[in-house]
């Protein structure tokens with residue numbers, strides 16, 4: 524059965540990828556891509572990096588704006604989808620228009636979590652999710668001034684790196700005992716912390732913001748351990764909240780703010796799919812996961828449209844993400860909760876590689892630091908659950924590529 528119109532709500536990473544992939548895979552029906560932001564779809568990873576440090580050179584947009592028209596994709600910007608009538612198969616937009624759909628894809632993403640206590644301090648306090656956020660932040664960054672960063676996750680650390688590059692004194696605060704607690708093993712967290720400290724960043728772990736006030740353009744923060752800090756700008760990154768607002772009002776199954784989908788990215792309505800940061804994916808074996816990465820947005824949105832078209836989706840493979848900070852490109856694959864980590868190379872002298880092993884000694888994770896070329900073979904070792912003598916795995920004389928070929 525041919526689908527006459529596919530509507531995609533959310534013109535971010537997942538939404539734009541889905542629209543372009545539909546055409547690449549031969550879909551000839553109507554495609555409408557609806558985005559409430561004013562810009563054509565852009566990538567968020569540069570927002571904490573080049574968009575602050577080198578805005579003129581930042582590669583932000585997924586495709587040139589005219590590419591969508593060339594692909595016969597009806598891109599509607601600055602307009603919000605406000606309701607879905609699942610029975611009538613119609614979407615209502617904030618400008619009053621209603622659109623029919625054969626299949627619908629929700630790629631509504633996530634929003635940076637808010638802390639009212641900090642937001643109340645006004646325009647010198649920021650979160651970072653959108654291009655506007657990055658522009659507002661950049662406008663307030665002055666060399667020699669002091670930045671307070673709340674949250675030592677990936678975005679907090681990338682910000683610490685960018686702000687230090689721009690000559691700001693930077694302090695990072697996190698109630699957790701170490702950086703990137705959720706998605707990095709301790710050995711790498713400590714390495715990253717030391718690298719930032721060598722560039723002048725000061726960390727306060729194990730304590731959060733107890734009180735905050737503003738006097739003129741100055742911000743004053745008191746930490747739980749009594750430390751008093753002063754800053755000119757404060758940016759907080761304390762995680763994201765998936766955006767299920769539309770799905771929820773349409774009566775779709777949502778859990779803890781996320782849109783529930785199955786392995787094929789189908790929601791509780793068989794004609795509505797969802798992909799990306801907004802989604803909680805439930806697998807047939809029972810486990811479920813929310814993944815907030817660039818790669819996942821692309822993979823899930825491709826899987827969704829493949830299912831709509833009755834095509835085979837590409838294998839999702841071993842999960843992967845990256846971060847760039849302090850001149851280091853760090854790539855992560857597999858299970859970051861691996862119980863044992865072994866080091867190939869020296870922490871003091873990147874490039875190096877870390878392998879995560881399970882209790883049986885199989886490779887279940889890998890991290891490359893300035894050694895991206897080893898990521899593909901490392902992923903292949905993970906996919907095969909390779910059991911290799913740690914002495915061989917960490918021997919720099921053996922190429923990771925050759926190990927992957929031998930398995």
Ligand SMILES: Cc1cc2nc3c(=O)[nH]c(=O)nc-3n(C[C@H](O)[C@H](O)[C@H](O)COP(=O)(O)OP(=O)(O)OC[C@H]3O[C@@H](n4cnc5c(N)ncnc54)[C@H](O)[C@@H]3O)c2cc1C
Pocket residue numbers: 532533534535536537538557558559560566567568569570571602603604605630631632633651652653678766769798799800801814815816817818820843844845846847
């Ligand atoms: C600063 C920053 C740095 C990052 N760095 C990395 C990195 O280095 N590596 C990595 O792997 N990942 C990184 N990420 C994460 C990655 O960017 C996200 O996982 C990815 O953008 C998710 O894509 P998405 O399409 O699901 O959501 P989004 O890109 O957030 O897009 C969702 C879009 O839908 C719109 N929308 C929502 N509701 C509606 C509605 N009702 N009507 C119309 N439009 C709507 C939103 O405004 C938004 O434009 C970073 C994220 C940020 C914020």
